[in-house]
Amino acid sequence: MTAPALSTAVPVPAPAGAGTARPRPLPDHGTLSRHKYHGCKCPACVEHYLAYQRARHRKRGYGTWQPYVDAEPIRQHLLALNAAGLSYAVIAERIGRATATVTGFIYDASPRRPRKKRATPEIAAAILAVTAAEVMPGQVDSTGTGRRVQALAAIGWPMRTLGPHIGTHPACVGRLAGQRYVLRSTARMVADAYENLQHQRPEEHGVSLATAVKTRKWAARQGWPDPVWWDDMGRIDDPTFDPKSAERDLNRDQLAALRRTEIDHLRGFGLTDETIAVRLGLALSTVHAITVELRTGQRRDRAQTAKEAA
Template sequence: MTRTAREAPHHRTLTCYTNYGCRLPECVERKRAWARDRDRSLRAGTWQPLVDAAPVREHLQRLMEAGLTQQAIADTAGVAHQSISDFTHHRGKRRGLRHRTDPEFAAKILAVTVDTVTAGRVDATGSHRRIQALVAAGWPLLHIGRQFGIDEQRPEQILRVQRIFAATRSQVYTGYEWLQHQRPERHGVPKHKARQARERAASNRWPTPRYWTDRMDVIDDPDFEPLYGVTKREIVAQDAHWLIVQGRLDRASAAARLGVSKAYIDHAFRDHPQYAVDVAA
């Protein structure tokens, strides 16, 4: 029976080599470098063996009982999300909970407190727009996560929150600067997946990287409203709605204020009924 190889969630630690059988040249070299460091430390008598993982697991449990998510803990500690879940969830029939861990990793987790997690968050508007622009360019969210070097589910999660860690924002900004100039089909994205990503962006009116090229001074501004994919008729319908409801004008007066005919407003309301207002002419 053929066994399907699992894909590593990331390629930044030894996990992909040891747990997923990854043999990318850079990952093999990372493994060899780790072995060389271990051998040097053993000869020097400074090697630190693995320590009991129970204190780390108990600390994680307390943090999660306080309402913190594993992703928030991982972001604060500067470690991969998978490395957190290894302490809290069984990894299949052959691999149970982690019972030993690296001292340095343990120190990172034990240093995390509720206060350190909730501090240091920033507005996510710019990150939302960069991720959405990449989707508009044909990058599926899962592929964006892989290219950013973060958990593949993370971009979807970022789009659902209003504030993120500064370190996460930095990862998105750095990844976007490179990825916006790349064609997804040349980096392992199937054509039909790229097409689906573009269709998703179009249905949500997510601007493309080209749109933001001349607007980088406002891409992070939450008060700036991109009018990407919005027609003149829809803008007139929005403005007419506001003038009629808030300004208490009739349609003829609203039309004169907007420099269009009353018939144009009627057509705008017909095409965009969500803005239509039933008032006298």
């Protein structure tokens, strides 16, 4: 007669008023948890436990034993994934853990059980390996989307007024510049709106002059390049490209040539020198001088101008 098969589940006490206990699967054989917390003495579990102990003692002897790591990088990664649209339940399912394991890095479980400050290296590696692009293939990097919204703000388009042009709620536009990922459809709608609006004045679409000027100044304080700058530089969708370092790398002649191109481009839309000066953050006299150069075709001698001014 064959012996009855051993059960692989342990009963879990049922809540008051419930009928029968709900079985909970045991960890697999050959795992530390099966031996340490469930007392399994099978050869596979015992050998795994002994191997764990040998490794632990060896690392302690060398001073490299690190059973836990700081949980703050895990928390920040989880917050970023959640902001990109992944729920904590989906993340937990992705790494094969309970949802409480993931939310324990975000919330306090109770007044006596604050959020986790440490984690095992295995848990840390599993969570940090999760990416929004992998879990949600319909999403793309938001670098180009955010830069396009910022560039439109640089020429006077308040973010809330961009909502109808993009096809989204006005309150959501500002968030696009801060997200790591956006839906592919959202990125496409922002790109279409950018192409339509980058050569249009917001004042001609219901935005007051005062609001447009205020928006341009605010964007200038943030250091956001405008569409003309991106047309010259390119790489608006490249997340490895740093606009600030590129601006620093321009020498004096390159910067002067870039400004001439910007002013010539804006003059083509009938903008006055005063408007161009405000939009580009330049002195009105500088814009006047470059405008004369463009109209007459004669370049001014900057060295001679400096001597006369002295």
